[in-house]
Structures are given as C-alpha cells and as structure tokens.
Amino acid sequence: MYLKSAYEIRDKYLRKDMLPTIFCPGCGIGSVLQFTLRAIDDLKLNQDEIVWVSGIGCSSRVPGFVNFDGLHTTHGRALAFATGIKLANPNLKIIAFMGDGDAAAIGGNHLIHAIRRNLDVTVILINNFTYGMTGGQVAPTALKGLRGTTAPYGQFENPFDIAQLAVSAGANYVARWTVFNYLQGINSIKKALQKEGFTLVEFLSPCPISFGRRNRMKTAPELIRWYQKITVPLAKAKKMKPEELEGKIVIGEFVDRDRPGLVREYQEYIKRAKKMMGWEQ
Amino acid sequence: MRYPFPVGKSDFIQGDEAIARAAILAGCRFYAGYPITPASEIFEAMALYMPLVDGVSIQMEDEIASIAAIIGASWAGAKAMTATSGPGFSLMQENLGYAVMTETPIVVVNMMRGGPSTGQPTFPAQGDIMQAIWGTHGDHMLIVLSPSTVQEAFDFTIRAFNLAEKYRTPVVILGDAELAHMRERVYIPEPEEIEVVERKLPASEEEAKLPFGDPHGDGVPPMPIFGKGYRTYVTGLTHDEYGHPRTVEPEVHERLIRRIYRKILDHKDEIISREEFMLEDAEVAIVTTGIVSRSAIRAVKILREKGVEAGLLKLNTVWPFDFDYIEELAERVDKIYVPEMNLGQLYHLVREGANGKAEVELIAKIGGEVHTPMEIAERVVG
Numbered sequence: 001m002y003l004k005s006a007y008e009i010r011d012k013y014l015r016k017d018m019l020p021t022i023f024c025p026g027c028g029i030g031s032v033l034q035f036t037l038r039a040i041d042d043l044k045l046n047q048d049e050i051v052w053v054s055g056i057g058c059s060s061r062v063p064g065f066v067n068f069d070g071l072h073t074t075h076g077r078a079l080a081f082a083t084g085i086k087l088a089n090p091n092l093k094i095i096a097f098m099g100d101g102d103a104a105a106i107g108g109n110h111l112i113h114a115i116r117r118n119l120d121v122t123v124i125l126i127n128n129f130t131y132g133m134t135g136g137q138v139a140p141t142a143l144k145g146l147r148g149t150t151a152p153y154g155q156f157e158n159p160f161d162i163a164q165l166a167v168s169a170g171a172n173y174v175a176r177w178t179v180f181n182y183l184q185g186i187n188s189i190k191k192a193l194q195k196e197g198f199t200l201v202e203f204l205s206p207c208p209i210s211f212g213r214r215n216r217m218k219t220a221p222e223l224i225r226w227y228q229k230i231t232v233p234l235a236k237a238k239k240m241k242p243e244e245l246e247g248k249i250v251i252g253e254f255v256d257r258d259r260p261g262l263v264r265e266y267q268e269y270i271k272r273a274k275k276m277m278g279w280e281q
Numbered sequence: 282m283r284y285p286f287p288v289g290k291s292d293f294i295q296g297d298e299a300i301a302r303a304a305i306l307a308g309c310r311f312y313a314g315y316p317i318t319p320a321s322e323i324f325e326a327m328a329l330y331m332p333l334v335d336g337v338s339i340q341m342e343d344e345i346a347s348i349a350a351i352i353g354a355s356w357a358g359a360k361a362m363t364a365t366s367g368p369g370f371s372l373m374q375e376n377l378g379y380a381v382m383t384e385t386p387i388v389v390v391n392m393m394r395g396g397p398s399t400g401q402p403t404f405p406a407q408g409d410i411m412q413a414i415w416g417t418h419g420d421h422m423l424i425v426l427s428p429s430t431v432q433e434a435f436d437f438t439i440r441a442f443n444l445a446e447k448y449r450t451p452v453v454i455l456g457d458a459e460l461a462h463m464r465e466r467v468y469i470p471e472p473e474e475i476e477v478v479e480r481k482l483p484a485s486e487e488e489a490k491l492p493f494g495d496p497h498g499d500g501v502p503p504m505p506i507f508g509k510g511y512r513t514y515v516t517g518l519t520h521d522e523y524g525h526p527r528t529v530e531p532e533v534h535e536r537l538i539r540r541i542y543r544k545i546l547d548h549k550d551e552i553i554s555r556e557e558f559m560l561e562d563a564e565v566a567i568v569t570t571g572i573v574s575r576s577a578i579r580a581v582k583i584l585r586e587k588g589v590e591a592g593l594l595k596l597n598t599v600w601p602f603d604f605d606y607i608e609e610l611a612e613r614v615d616k617i618y619v620p621e622m623n624l625g626q627l628y629h630l631v632r633e634g635a636n637g638k639a640e641v642e643l644i645a646k647i648g649g650e651v652h653t654p655m656e657i658a659e660r661v662v663g
Contacts, residue, residue: 015514018525048510053353064514064526069507071356072516072526073349074379080346084353084361085507087337088311092357092508110349113342266337273332279283 004041006034013037013047015067022061026212026220028179028205029059029126035182035203036095036124037066039189050093053082055107057099058133058207059126076107079114082121083262090263093193094120100127100141104160108140111162115169118197120261124189125162125200128207136210143230143247147214163202167255172197174254178204178227181251188253197261204231204249282472285333289471296434296460297364299467300390301326303438304362306470308477309388310336311361313350315343315369318402319461320392323364344369348376348389355385356515358506360442364390366458367409368399371416377451378417379517381541384493384502386445386480388438390454392461395649404649405457407571410626413453414600420538422545424452424552425600429574431465437597443478444552448544449501455599457622459572459651480504483511493537494522500544545601554597555606559585563592565661566614566639568607568631570596572651573620579654580620584661591661599627607634611641620644620657 023029040050052068054060056075063070069092073081078096086094103111103125114121130148131137138148138155141162145154163176173195175188185203192199206212206223217223234252237245260268274280286292286302294302301323304312312327314320324340331338337354341347344365351361365373370391380387393409395401409416413425424444428437434456441452483489483503488496489511495502502522505511518526519534527533545552559581560566569577574595584591594610596602607630611617617639619628628643635641644660646652 017523048512049508051357051507064516067512069512070514071353071507072514072518073352074375074517077345077349077376080341080349081353083339083341083346084311084313084350084355084359085357086353087339087350088354088357088359088361089508109342110346113346266339270332270335277285277333279333 003038009034009037009041012041013066015065018065021065023058024209026206026208026223027058028128028203028207029062031179031182032124032126032185032203032205033062033065035185036189038186039193042186043190043193045093045193049091050095051085052095052097053078053085054097055099055102057102057131059097059099060102062097076102076105077110078102079107079110079119079121083114083119086120086263087266094122096121096123098123098125100125100129100162101131101139104162105140112165112169115166115171115198117262118170118172118259118265120197120263121199122189122192123200125202126205127162127202128205128211130207130211132207132210136214148211149214163200163254166200170198170259171200171255172259173199173256176202176204176251176254178231178251179206180224180227191256195258196264197259285330286469288469291466291468293464293466294431295322295462295464296431296456297322297392297462298326299431299435300364300438300454301330302469303435304388304442305330305334305336306472306475307360307439307442309360309362309442310334311351311354311359312336312338312363313341313347313354313361314363315341315347315365317366317369319394319458320364320366320390322461323390344372345376348373348380348387351387352376352380352383352385355387356507358508360386360446362388362390364392366392366394366402367396367412370409370412374416378419378421380451381417381421381423382517383515384449384504384541385451386449387451388441388445388454389451390456393455393457395647401649403458405459405572405622405651406647406649407457407573407622407626409455410599410623413455422542423450423600424448424545425455425598426452427455427571427597427599428460429571429595431460431463432467433597434460435467435469439475443476446478446480447501448548449480449504450545455571457572482506489513491522492524493520495540500540500547549601549603552598552601553603555603556595556597558593558595560592560594562590564590564615566592566594566610566617567657567661568594568596568617568619568627569621570599570627573622576652576654577620577657580657580661583654583658587662589661602630602634604634607631608636608638611635611638614639617641618644618657618661620646620652622646622651
C-alpha cells in the first residue's frame with residue numbers, strides 16, 4: 001500500500017486553527033486518528049457526508065480537530081446521538097470516536113443496544129485501560145492487577161473484552177489491533193467504513209502519562225514492549241490453552257458478516273406500515 | 282400530503298394523542314422515546330403515525346438515549362420530540378442542558394405524575410415545575426409551556442415546535458396525568474390553517490462559519506445543519522462563536538451564556554402567554570398553571586356569586602416568568618392565591634414577583650387529585 005505523507009493528510013483533513021491537539025507525548029490517539037483519515041482518504045469518501053460523533057474524554061476531543069461536521073456530546077452517549085443523526089439523514093456516514101470508559105462503562109448500555117439494532121456506524125475505539133483526561137482512574141477494560149488512581153493496589157475486578165462483547169451483541173464487523181499494527185489498522189478501518197450496519201475497530205493505545213506512569217511504564221516504548229508481550233494474534237490464540245491465554249489480549253479480525261443495518265430495516269418497516277394500512281400495495 | 286388522522290375537523294381524543302397529532306402537523310419527523318406512564322400514549326401514537334408520514338419513531342434503551350437521539354436528529358435537520366414523565370425527565374436533564382448549550386431545537390414533553398421517585402405513576406401532579414426550569418446544571422435558559430385542556434395540549438405543542446425552531450432552544454411541555462389520559466373534543470386544523478415556523482439556516486458561508494455567533498443581532502444564530510458542507514463542530518464545552526472549545530476564558534463563557542439568556546429574555550413578550558378571567562376589577566387574584574386552572578375558573582365564578590371580587594390569571598408559559606406583570610397585579614389586588622398540585626413551586630415564583638405588594642397564599646394539594654373548585658373557593662373565603 002502506498003502511503004501519502006502525514007503532512008498531506010494533516011493539511012487536507014485537520015482544522016489548523018484548532019491545533020495543537022490536547023494529547024500528551026506518547027499518546028496513541030493521534031496515530032489512530034491518522035489511520036482513520038488515511039482510510040477515508042484511500043476510499044475517497046466525501047468529507048461533507050461524514051459526521052464524527054464522540055462522548056467525553058481524550059479520544060472524544062478528536063472530532064474537534066478534524067474538518068468535518070462533528071458532535072462532541074455527553075459522557076458515554078455518542079451512539080445514542082448517532083442513532084438520531086443517522087436515522088434523520090441516512091445519507092450521512094457516521095464515525096464514532098470513543099474511549100474505553102466512555103464506550104464500555106457509562107455508555108455500555110448504549111453500546112450493546114446500538115450493536116443489537118445494527119446501527120449504521122463505525123466505532124473507532126481507543127482502549128488505554130484508563131480514564132486519561134480525568135487523571136488515570138481505572139477503566140472497565142483494565143486487566144486484573146493494573147493500577148489506577150481509584151485502584152491504587154491493583155484492579156480487583158474482571159475486565160470487559162469489548163471486541164468479544166461486540167461480536168456477541170451482533171456487530172457486522174469487529175477487529176482489534178494495537179496502534180503499532182498500523183497497516184492492519186488502516187485496512188480494518190477501510191473495511192469497517194465500507195460496510196452496512198455496526199462496525200467496530202478497537203485499538204490498544206498507549207497512555208504513558210495517566211496509565212503507564214502508574215504501572216511502571218512511563219514511556220511509550222515501554223508500553224510498546226508491554227503490548228507486544230500481552231497481545232496474541234487470533235490464529236495463534238486458537239492453538240493456545242485457556243491457561244496460556246490468561247492475562248493476554250487477542251488481536252485480529254473477529255467477525256465480518258453482512259446482516260442488514262438499522263437504516264435498511266427501518267426503510268422496510270415504513271414500507272410494511274404503509275402496506276398494512278392500505279396506503280401502498 | 283396525506284395524514285394518518287382526520288384533519289380540518291374535530292375529534293374526541295386524549296391529551297397524549299393530541300400532542301402526537303400536533304407534533305406531526307408542526308413538522309416533527311423524528312420521535313425517540315422510552316415507555317413511561319402517563320406519557321406512553323404519545324409514543325404509541327407516534328409509533329403508529331410516523332412511518333406513514335415517512336418519519337422515524339424509535340424506542341430507545343432509556344430516556345437518556347431518547348433525548349440524545351432527538352438532539353442528534355435535530356442537528357441532522359429534523360424537527361424532533363421525546364415525551365416522558367418525572368423520573369424519565371430527571372434522566373434527561375444532563376442532555377437537556379446539552380441542548381441548551383448547543384442551542385438545539387427540540388421539544389420535550391413531561392406528563393407529570395406524583396413523585397418524588399416512582400411515586401404515583403397514574404395520578405396527576407405538578408411537582409416538576411422547578412425541575413423543568415432549573416433541573417439541568419449550570420446557568421441556563423429555556424422555555425416551558427403548560428397546557429390545561431386537550432385543545433391546549435394540541436395548540437401548545439404546535440407553539441412549542443415553533444418557539445424551539447425560532448429561538449434554537451429546547452422547549453418543555455409540562456402536562457400531567459389528568460391531561461394525558463382525559464378525552465376531550467379537539468379541533469384538528471387543516472395543515473394550511475397552522476402557522477409553522479422553520480429554523481433559520483445560514484444564508485451564506487460567512488454565516489455558517491458562526492454557528493454560535495449573532496449575525497442578525499437577535500441573539501439567535503442560524504443553524505448550519507449537518508451534511509450541507511459547512512463542517513460544523515458542536516460541543517457542550519464552552520465555545521466561541523465559531524464553535525471552538527474555549528473553556529478557560531471567563532469572558533467567552535460569559536458572552537455565550539448571557540447570549541443564551543438574552544435570546545429568550547429579549548423576546549419574552551412574544552414568548553410569554555397568559556389568560557385573564559374576570560381580573561380587571563378583582564380584589565383577589567388566583568394565579569394558576571396547567572390542569573388546576575380549570576377548577577380555578579369555576580372557583581372564581583363561585584366566589585363572584587358569593588360577592589367576592591375574584592379573578593384568575595392563568596399562566597400558559599411557566600418559563601420565562603413575567604415577574605414584572607405579577608408585581609403590577611400585586612399592586613392592584615389585595616391578595617393572591619396560588620393553588621397548585623405540589624407543596625409550593627409556582628408559589629415561590631409568584632411571591633417573588635409580588636415583591637411584597639400583596640400577600641401571597643399557597644393552596645397546596647398533593648396525593649393525586651386536582652383541587653375541586655370548592656376547595657379553592659373555601660380557602661379564599663376563609
């Protein structure tokens with residue numbers, strides 16, 4: 001794949017008057033943003049027909065930096081807002097840029113119901129195991145033993161596997177990568193953007209300042225090495241025993257299917273209603 | 282355009298049904314809701330009608346999602362509504378504030394029941410007046426309407442959409458369980474008989490660049506809806522005229538919030554609606570809103586028969602509140618009575634308006650029954 005220079009992508013898609021970003025050194029959100037913009041660019045999607053939606057948190061500030069229509073909403077509610085946008089104007093393509101706490105904790109119910117409905121949206125999910133913007137509290141994705149300001153002795157709860165949750169709830173496309181799997185990441189976003197229904201690409205993303213610092217990995221390279229250690233590609237994981245997978249995170253493409261999306265289902269519903277009322281044959 | 286209910290004639294329908302039909306005639310094409318007594322029939326009517334007029338009706342996972350969805354729909358260009366009752370309205374408060382901050386036209390119906398908490402789901406009350414006005418956090422300004430008959434439920438709903446679009450603001454309709462489930466004769470006009478206001482859209486690229494500015498000097502910026510190529514960024518954070526977050530500059534916050542106040546308060550004479558009944562020569566004024574107004578009209582008649590010079594002021598708009606008008610009224614009358622179905626919410630506003638110029642007495646009633654006319658009359662006679 002030929003990659004355009006980052007400058008070209010920046011000049012084409014970012015709002016220069018909003019720069020610099022609020023992101024800390026070593027943060028992975030910028031990388032994921034770049035993957036998303038490269039996917040949009042590669043697919044030659046119309047910039048005026050894409051709406052970025054987000055909730056609250058570091059990753060949710062992304063719609064402010066990109067030169068698209070954008071709705072920066074309340075904590076956890078991005079997908080509920082997205083439901084209204086998409087159904088009111090099905091011509092718009094929607095990207096929801098979310099964090100792990102945003103999507104899986106406060107927004108957990110909206111997440112599973114948006115997936116159940118097969119809402120036509122592409123979720124780009126930044127998973128850094130922490131609430132970065134509020135200062136490093138523990139997130140529902142944090143593996144057991146990881147520390148946060150609200151779990152100073154190490155997380156004692158079980159973590160959510162968001163990708164698996166999305167597969168079970170009925171998403172059409174689900175993939176998970178680290179931010180260092182950039183080619184797979186871009187390809188996954190491209191696939192997701194072209195599909196009908198609910199699509200989700202999760203990225204394990206470094207947060208040295210709020211998360212790494214409290215877990216003896218205060219620089220991005222340390223986090224890279226840690227991610228390399230704890231992630232297992234799907235093909236390899238299939239051959240591993242459950243005890244070997246303890247504490248590991250599987251990466252790869254988990255599902256790719258074509259169930260009808262919410263917009264199509266609703267349009268059919270309108271036809272059915274008119275037929276049942278004798279308004280149309 | 283074909284409508285799924287008769288237009289240009291009267292019908293005998295519930296308050297909830299009247300609100301649904303009015304919304305559709307006002308141009309509402311997006312409804313998101315979550316079932317709750319006594320507002321569910323609004324949703325059920327919308328579910329029946331919306332697909333037939335190519336609109337959307339969707340049952341969301343909760344009330345938070347419902348109001349979120351209608352805000353999203355509004356930014357995508359649709360007129361949008363949700364309806365709920367007290368507990369659901371509480372859940373909506375965060376996003377109601379988001380709608381205020383982002384200046385999103387939406388209509389939220391709250392068919393009040395007895396509370397707090399799950400309280401009395403099937404009984405009427407007026408316990409959410411303060412919640413409607415001040416429920417969300419921070420300084421904010423919105424519009425609250427309060428119908429007392431099924432015809433008013435219909436008429437005020439059309440007005441709610443028009444006010445929401447005109448002032449780019451959320452509008453709350455406060456009804457109650459009595460009004461929701463009561464059937465009355467309502468005139469459903471032909472679409473041509475109804476004045477329908479559409480939101481102001483940007484007239485140029487320049488205007489579109491200022492989605493939170495004041496290019497027309499009326500405090501209401503044109504709304505650059507999504508998908509038109511304007512690339513608008515909307516945030517609940519304190520933002521400047523361009524929509525850029527500016528959270529640490531006191532003057533930006535002050536400018537934004539004061540304009541949101543100003544766009545409503547500068548037009549309060551147009552927004553505020555009230556009705557007077559035998560008030561010109563009254564020595565005793567009864568001030569009411571919503572369902573209690575109906576008993577109060579009868580109470581005034583009873584009092585007049587007994588030789589008491591009573592009159593009624595019925596507030597169709599609860600917020601913004603005309604404090605000056607109440608003060609003028611207080612100067613004219615000896616005493617003001619405020620019958621309401623709570624332990625004193627409208628009473629606080631009336632007393633503040635009266636400003637000590639007349640004694641203000643609360644006639645509170647809770648438990649799920651509307652005041653009888655005699656209950657009001659007897660308190661006035663003493």
